[in-house]
Amino acid sequence: MKEIRIGLIGFGVMGRNYARVLRKISNENLCYFSSISDLNPDLKREAEKYARFYQDYRKMIEEEKLNSVCIVTPAHESVKVAKQCIEMGINNILIEKPIVPLAYLREGYELLKISKERNVRIMSADIICFDPATITLKKNINKLGKVNAILTIRFGKYPYRFTEVGVNEDLLVHDFTFARYLLDWEKFYVKNVIKNAFFREKQIDFVSVEAVSQSNVRLIASATWLSEEKIRLAIVIGEEKIAQINFLDEKKNLRLLPKEIIKQIDLKVIKQIEGKEIGETVPLEKFEPLEKEIKYFLETIRKNETPITSLERALETLETLYVTAL
Missing domain, CATH: 3.40.50.720 (NAD(P)-binding Rossmann-like Domain)
Known part of the structure; x- marks a missing residue:
């Protein structure tokens, strides 16, 4: 060529x-x-x-x-x-x-x-699809069993250079793309929306959404520009295991937790496992998304x-x- x-x-x-x-x-x-x-x-x-x-x-x-x-x-x-x-x-x-x-x-x-x-x-x-943690989770998605829900948090500082898009278009779009990628591009349907424009009229700077996919997977996603700290988290709940991603922590980007531990946790168990690793850390490839x-x-x-x-x-x-x- x-x-x-x-x-x-x-x-x-x-x-x-x-x-x-x-x-x-x-x-x-x-x-x-x-x-x-x-x-x-x-x-x-x-x-x-x-x-x-x-x-x-x-x-x-x-x-x-x-x-x-x-x-x-x-x-x-x-x-x-x-x-x-x-x-x-x-x-x-x-x-x-x-x-x-x-x-x-x-x-x-x-x-x-x-x-x-x-x-x-x-x-x-859509750079979220090329993040090492996203790619690794996709490769290991079958370990979770049937996926029931996806929870995401995406917070950051106010990008004052933006005037024509809101946080729903800037940040929330990443999380819907992330969820669709994991589910082989199923479509989602929004059920509930909480939003506000605190600083600029008609420019949304906080949004929280509940949506459901074609196979009935729930997505609860929250995004805001009103945070002093940059936060990028995702939890994927399966019937067998729960995956959690901290996109900003290179040491523990992808963790797989056995669901039975989550089910059995009480105050006594928490004291017993405090400070101990209870899940699996999945190693990631090193590359720039x-x-x-x-x-x-x-x-x-x-x-x-x-x-x-x-x-x-x-x-x-x-x-x-x-x-x-x-």
């Missing part, structure tokens, strides 16, 4: 991470990363540490003869940029999540229609495959969350 010539559109906070990883991957000869575009000319000097800089991504696509792009722009611009890239002949696109704000969901489906008509591969950058994600994107291009985090699946997840924006 022809060389993968890839450019980066957007050099903000997340775009800088993409540039670093793309440069590393390009140096490994897995692709040719030639260029970065951003509307802000003040970023030129920093961007040129990684690749050539353009203010106009359309000029970049034309002059660099690109066939693939990573779009890391503000969410409300991603669809418009992707459509213009397709018009210019780009046929492989990785878009940072959320693909679109919930208010622009219809435009996301328009992009899906165009991508199918033009045979363009579009992958959603963003690097894993981008390498996977390149692999789908080489193998001509549909990504697991496809545009269609990303839109399904966002559609499920639409009720949280009402």
Whole structure:
């Protein structure tokens, strides 16, 4: 196949991470990363540490003869940029999540229609699916027995640079994607929503959701920007075992607890087991999720495959969350 010539559109906070990883991957000869575009000319000097800089991504696509792009722009611009890239002949696109704000969901489906008509591969950058703990849990999911419930907590500081998306689109989307990935992409249906916009009118900064999957697995997910501390936790309750993930603790990322211990716990038992390990720590591979994600994107291009985090699946997840924006 022809060389993968890839450019980066957007050099903000997340775009800088993409540039670093793309440069590393390009140096490994897995692709040719030639260029970065951003509307802000003040970023030129920093961007040129990684690749050539353009203010106009359309000029970049034309002059660099690109066939693939990573779009890391503000969410409300991603669809418009992707459509213009397709018009210019780009046929492989990785878009940072959320693909679109919930208010622009219809435009996301328009992009899906165009991508199918033009045979363009579009992958959603759902990095939760490329986290070592998520991948390890997926490989060990059968040890849990039938999954009955998934509980998640995702807290963080207020991202003041965000103005067009709420915490439901920024953080909660990760947990619905996580749950769908574990359950082979079953759809969820939201039953109850508690939400609030404490600091900015109409910008949700706290949300807690109860949802049920097609196979009747309950998901209870809470997300907020109102925490001083960054917290990323998940508990998956099976009939045989309970899995717990602390995504920020490298020493105990994935733990498997025998359910009979949970059932039998009382004050006396707690005193007996205090300070002792009662579960199994599953060893994880060591890799950077963003690097894993981008390498996977390149692999789908080489193998001509549909990504697991496809545009269609990303839109399904966002559609499920639409009720949280009402």
